[in-house]
Amino acid sequence: MIIHGRNTVEEALRLDMVKLLHIKVNSTFDVSKYPVEKRTYGPKEFEHYFGQEAQGIAAEIKDMEPKNFDKAFDKIIENGPVVILDRIFDPHNYGAIIRAANCFGIKTVMVGFTKQSPITSAVCKASSGTIFHTLIVGAVNTATALKKLQEHGYKAYAADVDGKTALKDAAFEEKSVIIMGSEGKGIRPALLEMADIHVKIPMSGDIDSLNVSQSAAVIMYEFTRGRG
DSSP states (O other): OEEESHHHHHHHHHTTOEEEEEEETTOOOOOTTOOSEEEEEOHHHHHHHHOGGGTTEEEEEOOOOOEETTTTHHHHHHHOOEEEEESOOOHHHHHHHHHHHHHTTOOEEEEESSSSOOOOHHHHHHTTTGGGGSEEEEESOHHHHHHHHHHTTOEEEEEOTTOSEEGGGOOOOSSEEEEEEBTTTBSOHHHHTTOSEEEEOOOOSSSSOOOHHHHHHHHHHHHHHHHO
């Protein structure tokens, strides 16, 4: 997989994940401290291969896939709180939620193996490299996975525009699962019904909703504030 963007590439380099580094000639990115194979391109050639948004640097890393939920279960429990993403197809939202989760101390993000954006370079860039520090797990059935977490003491909080609990009134547990659904359809009914608490973000603007990554950041901030 090719990733690009200065922050994302530098984090991958720092973690020794890069197999090959692609650099635009005269780039100000300091590559001298990283002992990896490098290829240099003229400006037009670089942009032809990697686009104008690559910021003059790109890198090849191994393809990333979510870890199997059951195989990673012990690590999930060790990490504590979990975010479940239900049918998030926009890679920028996917990456932005991972970034927000990392900022607020949540180290595990769970997705379905199907009907979900794959991990792409756009996801990695939107996460600003925090995806490399996040346990991304996949489940064949996220409702079944959620049930297993609840059986191990987790409480599930669903972001729901029709929720009965205002976000400020939600008493988050240390072992929390925060469920975020797609912008178009929200959380699937089967998963929504399993939530212990349905939380709503009060709105007072000219529109009545945030996008999913914004909503996730607000909820995760409130989770962290409640734990502090």
